[in-house]
Amino acid sequence: EPEVTQTPSHQVTQMGQEVILRCVPISNHLYFYWYRQILGQKVEFLVSFYNNEISEKSEIFDDQFSVERPDGSNFTLKIRSTKLEDSAMYFCASSGLAGLVAGELFFGEGSRLTVL
């Protein structure tokens, strides 16, 4: 069964360092997402990506964050200068539905980021 894969599963970094989280979405999917979940809190939308550009982003997704799809298969989230409050589980998700309405999302297992 096709699945979304994420690496690394856990990353520990020092405050101020750059972090890149990687995702390989399901191959024939068109829409890609990053969500995050701070421990004990709800799953929060960060950004959506379609046709090689950001389609929507939340208030959380400020200038410290960026996404790209460098090679047609990988989908990355970069945090330029990490802060303590960036510590969270980051989930990549993809959807196979076209059009304005995203449907069922397939999530990866997540990358746990710990900022010290």
Added chain:
Amino acid sequence: EDQVTQSPEALRLQEGESSSLNCSYTVSGLRGLFWYRQDPGKGPEFLFTLYSAGEEKEKERLKATLTKKESFLHITAPKPEDSATYLCAVQARRGGSYIPTFGRGTSLIVHP
């Protein structure tokens, strides 16, 4: 502002004790309501999509229903392996798109 509220926050059941989880929502024009299951340290796993009031979906011991203001996830004769956090999400309008927006979830523990 679009909102998704789930209740209860936590629920403990004995094996075989049926119950229901609630998801109430306020969105302008529902474009889909989703139920997901999340195991500890894992990503959400899709269960159901509901689009219109009166719609029902079933999968094993789970049945999801939808009204104009809320959705219920009914769990019939649960087993310990049903223990997980159940998340409700609705399509919330964001710019020119509709983005799945999650509630806080209901943490379900089923005791043998």
